[in-house]
Amino acid sequence: MAEHRPPAAASPFAHAADEVRAVEFRGDLSVREITAPAGLATNALALAGDVRPEDEGVDSPYGTGRxxxxxxxxxxxxxxxxxxxxxxxxxxxxxxxxxxxxxxxxAWAWLTDALRSRNAPFHSASGTATKTLSKGFGSLASEGDGAQIELRASWSPEGAIGPHVEAWAELVCMLAGLPPGSEGIAMLGSRRATRG
Structure with missing residues (x-):
C-alpha cells in the first residue's frame, strides 16, 4: 500500500508571489507581470503598471511604475x-x-501615507524623489515646457505583501493625478505634453 503524504507546503516566496498576483487593481491602472531583474536576490517578482495606457506594453504618457x-x-x-x-x-x-x-x-509623503492607509507596515525605508523641468528648442520648441516627477524607493515589508502592492498602485495613480476614488474621471490633456 502506498504511503499517503500531505502535499509539500508552498515556500514563503511562492506564497507571497500568489498574494501579489491576487491583488485587484482599479480599472484605469493596467498592471502586468514582467521579468524581474536578475541578481538582486534569491527570489524576485516584478510588476509594471501604467495609468490609462494607449498601447499595451508601452509606458503610459500619464504615469508609469514598477x-x-x-x-x-x-x-x-x-x-x-x-x-x-x-x-x-x-x-x-x-x-x-x-x-x-x-x-x-x-511625493515621498504620498508613498508613506499610502502604505499606512493600506495597513502595510514597513521599516528600513530609503529613496529619492526627482523633479525634472525641460524646455524644447529647435525642432522641439513646439513641445514647450515640461516637468516630471520620479520616485524611487525601497523598504522592508512586514506582514502580508498584498497591501504593499496596493500602496504602490495608489502612489502611481496619485503621481499621475488620479487620487483614490477618481476612476473614470477625465484627465487634463496638458499633463501629457512632456518629455522624459
Missing amino acids: FILLHDPDEPTQWNGPWRIVCFAQAPLEPDIGVDPLLADV
Whole structure:
C-alpha cells in the first residue's frame, strides 16, 4: 500500500508571489507581470503598471511604475529581514507644479501615507524623489515646457505583501493625478505634453 503524504507546503516566496498576483487593481491602472531583474536576490517578482495606457506594453504618457518583490533568506544587512520591496513611479506634471519646492517631499509623503492607509507596515525605508523641468528648442520648441516627477524607493515589508502592492498602485495613480476614488474621471490633456 502506498504511503499517503500531505502535499509539500508552498515556500514563503511562492506564497507571497500568489498574494501579489491576487491583488485587484482599479480599472484605469493596467498592471502586468514582467521579468524581474536578475541578481538582486534569491527570489524576485516584478510588476509594471501604467495609468490609462494607449498601447499595451508601452509606458503610459500619464504615469508609469514598477514594483519588485525581493526575497533572500540570508537577510541582507541593509534589509533588516528576508524581504525587500523596490518601487519606481513617474508621471508628467504641469510646469507650474514642477517648480514647487515641496514637490519631492509631497511625493515621498504620498508613498508613506499610502502604505499606512493600506495597513502595510514597513521599516528600513530609503529613496529619492526627482523633479525634472525641460524646455524644447529647435525642432522641439513646439513641445514647450515640461516637468516630471520620479520616485524611487525601497523598504522592508512586514506582514502580508498584498497591501504593499496596493500602496504602490495608489502612489502611481496619485503621481499621475488620479487620487483614490477618481476612476473614470477625465484627465487634463496638458499633463501629457512632456518629455522624459
